[in-house]
Amino acid sequence: MADLIYRVNMAELSFKIEEVPSKWMGLGGRGLTSTIVAEEVDPECHPLGPNNKLVFAPGLLSGTSASNSGRNSAGAKSPLTGGIKESNVGGTSAGIFSKLGIKALIIEGLPKGENTFYQLHVTKNNVEFIPVPELVGKDNYAVLDAMMAKYDKKVAVMSIGRIGEMRMNIANISVKDPSGKLRSHGRGGLGAVMGSKKIKCITVDAADYKEVTIADPEKFKEASKIFTKALQENPISGQGLPAFGTNVLVNILNEAGGLPTRNFRAGNWEHAENICGETMAENIKARGGKTTHGCHAGCVIQCSQVYNDKEGKYLTSGFEYETIWALGAHLGIQDLDLIAKMDGLMDDLGVDSIETSVVLGLAVDAGILAYGDGAKAYELLSHDIPTGTPIGRILGAGTHILGKTFGLVRVPTVKGQGIPAYEPRAVKGQGITYATTPMGADHTAGYAVATNILNSGGHVDPLKKEGQVELARNLQIATAAVDSTGMCIFVAFAALDDAKCLPALVDMINARFGCALTIDDVVNLGKTILKREHEFNIKAGLNSADDRLPEFMKYETLPPHNVVWDFTGEEIDEFWNF
Amino acid sequence: MHVIVKLFAQYRESRFKAEQREYDIGTTAQTVIDTLELESVSPLGVLMVNGRHVAPSYILQEGDEIALFPKVGGG
Numbered sequence: 120m121a122d123l124i125y126r127v128n129m130a131e132l133s134f135k136i137e138e139v140p141s142k143w144m145g146l147g148g149r150g151l152t153s154t155i156v157a158e159e160v161d162p163e164c165h166p167l168g169p170n171n172k173l174v175f176a177p178g179l180l181s182g183t184s185a186s187n188s189g190r191n192s193a194g195a196k197s198p199l200t201g202g203i204k205e206s207n208v209g210g211t212s213a214g215i216f217s218k219l220g221i222k223a224l225i226i227e228g229l230p231k232g233e234n235t236f237y238q239l240h241v242t243k244n245n246v247e248f249i250p251v252p253e254l255v256g257k258d259n260y261a262v263l264d265a266m267m268a269k270y271d272k273k274v275a276v277m278s279i280g281r282i283g284e285m286r287m288n289i290a291n292i293s294v295k296d297p298s299g300k301l302r303s304h305g306r307g308g309l310g311a312v313m314g315s316k317k318i319k320c321i322t323v324d325a326a327d328y329k330e331v332t333i334a335d336p337e338k339f340k341e342a343s344k345i346f347t348k349a350l351q352e353n354p355i356s357g358q359g360l361p362a363f364g365t366n367v368l369v370n371i372l373n374e375a376g377g378l379p380t381r382n383f384r385a386g387n388w389e390h391a392e393n394i395c396g397e398t399m400a401e402n403i404k405a406r407g408g409k410t411t412h413g414c415h416a417g418c419v420i421q422c423s424q425v426y427n428d429k430e431g432k433y434l435t436s437g438f439e440y441e442t443i444w445a446l447g448a449h450l451g452i453q454d455l456d457l458i459a460k461m462d463g464l465m466d467d468l469g470v471d472s473i474e475t476s477v478v479l480g481l482a483v484d485a486g487i488l489a490y491g492d493g494a495k496a497y498e499l500l501s502h503d504i505p506t507g508t509p510i511g512r513i514l515g516a517g518t519h520i521l522g523k524t525f526g527l528v529r530v531p532t533v534k535g536q537g538i539p540a541y542e543p544r545a546v547k548g549q550g551i552t553y554a555t556t557p558m559g560a561d562h563t564a565g566y567a568v569a570t571n572i573l574n575s576g577g578h579v580d581p582l583k584k585e586g587q588v589e590l591a592r593n594l595q596i597a598t599a600a601v602d603s604t605g606m607c608i609f610v611a612f613a614a615l616d617d618a619k620c621l622p623a624l625v626d627m628i629n630a631r632f633g634c635a636l637t638i639d640d641v642v643n644l645g646k647t648i649l650k651r652e653h654e655f656n657i658k659a660g661l662n663s664a665d666d667r668l669p670e671f672m673k674y675e676t677l678p679p680h681n682v683v684w685d686f687t688g689e690e691i692d693e694f695w696n697f
Numbered sequence: 698m699h700v701i702v703k704l705f706a707q708y709r710e711s712r713f714k715a716e717q718r719e720y721d722i723g724t725t726a727q728t729v730i731d732t733l734e735l736e737s738v739s740p741l742g743v744l745m746v747n748g749r750h751v752a753p754s755y756i757l758q759e760g761d762e763i764a765l766f767p768k769v770g771g772g
């Protein structure tokens with residue numbers, strides 16, 4: 120049976136199941152969420168009002184045996200950026216959606232009752248609306264526990280905590296992973312959109328499973344084998360990522376002078392060794408955590424890990440470089456265990472660990488806490504933000520609004536979203552991605568760090584302007600396409616350096632759907648998606664003046680390389696000439 | 698001449714994190730890589746001297762800091 124669209128109306132508490140229009144047929148993941156948002160959401164609507172829609176879509180290959188294909192996309196108009204948003208996540212939801220034959224779940228409208236929160240329970244051909252007063256005021260793990268008690272273990276759970284209920288811009292949508300921990304649709308305040316629709320959690324029941332149909336199983340198997348081999352043989356995805364996780368980047372960026380320190384005042388930090396991936400790996404070994412861990416079944420790279428405290432008790436998993444950077448070099452905490460504890464707490468609270476940590480770092484400039492004051496940072500995170508004290512509300516609105524509230528000039532955002540972990544002045548290709556991506560400052564949208572710093576896909580000098588716009592453009596186009604397949608973006612390292620990887624990926628899509636796409640078709644898909652998102656943003660009022668980095672980066676010289684952001688507006692706008 | 702050698706990720710195992718070492722004038726980065734037998738562990742990923750990417754043929758100067766990383770990534 121063909122996949123279907125499940126359309127939920129929260130104003131009526133009703134649902135419809137629709138056939139997939141032919142124009143959406145070849146789309147999945149980000150390609151589909153962005154297309155639906157662009158077609159159906161008024162770009163001028165209030166992101167938390169009745170006319171925004173929250174859309175979930177698994178990738179084209181999700182639910183199959185293809186390695187690393189279990190990413191689910193969520194899309195909406197973002198309350199943080201005011202533009203279009205897509206955020207994808209591992210966990211169990213993509214596979215379960217696909218196996219139930221759900222091409223996309225579209226959630227519309229707002230309920231009339233102000234005070235009732237609902238659980239949406241999605242099963243084959245049905246959506247139930249269950250009031251859940253007992254879960255209001257609870258955070259993610261309590262919701263997970265309640266759902267695990269209610270159903271068997273194979274239910275996908277997507278939920279929000281108190282901060283999502285309060286519709287703060289830092290709220291994410293958290294998703295259960297295979298080990299019962301959490302992953303998140305992190306950026307852009309999608310948790311606030313879910314909170315505005317009064318949805319506490321969405322469960323998707325795995326009963327009535329069907330295996331996804333593969334048009335040409337033999338061809339699929341063959342391509343899948345080549346693809347998996349490419350991931351395993353690539354030194355980055357096969358060795359580097361599993362051994363050290365993404366946090367290995369602390370030392371590389373520090374060495375390259377691109378580790379933003381003290382709210383983007385320097386490019387390296389004297390305490391980097393305390394928080395780096397090598398230290399993290401040593402701690403994990405000594406304390407009996409896990410250096411390798413997958414965020415979804417079928418991940419062969421396993422960049423995630425389980426990080427325990429000195430007593431061997433769980434602190435966090437999915438402990439990422441960007442979070443560690445923000446609480447470390449940016450905010451000044453030198454104690455990796457405290458950073459881990461805060462990361463675990465952010466999972467439970469359901470907040471974007473990047474936006475939250477970047478705003479806490481900016482709070483130093485606002486005079487709310489001292490640089491390196493971990494105890495105060497923990498108090499703000501564990502008390503002020505989730506209980507919604509006035510200062511907690513301001514922090515919960517994100518980096519941009521904190522900056523406005525305190526009259527700050529040095530505010531590291533693009534389109535209102537906090538800049539993560541890579542100093543744009545010293546990693547200029549990444550700066551172009553931050554400036555131009557329709558998502559607001561998002562490192563994953565076109566990871567130029569790969570070619571600027573890691574020598575993956577060649578090398579483009581990070582401190583020079585030459586070649587950066589083209590690099591960022593090519594990467595963003597490729598990423599938009601990969602984000603539509605359900606693949607984790609870390610397959611890109613193999614795709615950049617191994618000529619067999621990308622063709623195998625395209626072959627899998629062809630074998631799954633019985634089509635005959637070429638690599639050019641897939642690249643064109645990436646271009647179309649990117650342009651569609653850009654068009655939505657323009658209609659939403661974001662224009663080329665929003666494709667800019669914070670002004671202070673143009674006139675403040677960044678040590679150690681003493682560089683400024685020296686692209687003109689026209690040079691940046693060249694990005695969109697494709 | 699004195700050169701500070703910094704190793705990262707797998708290269709640290711049973712070697713060192715950072716050391717000041719003596720090399721003859723004219724020594725290239727490649728010689729440092731070879732004498733430490735780094736590529737028997739994992740192919741070279743990133744080579745920086747004083748925070749700038751350089752080629753393995755780079756000729757080291759007195760006081761240089763050379764940083765060596767195997768192929769690693771993240772994002």
Ligand code: SF4
Pocket residue numbers: 187209412413414415418419420421422423607608609
């Ligand atoms: S490589 Fe990391 S992010 Fe990607 S699927 Fe595996 S665990 Fe998840």
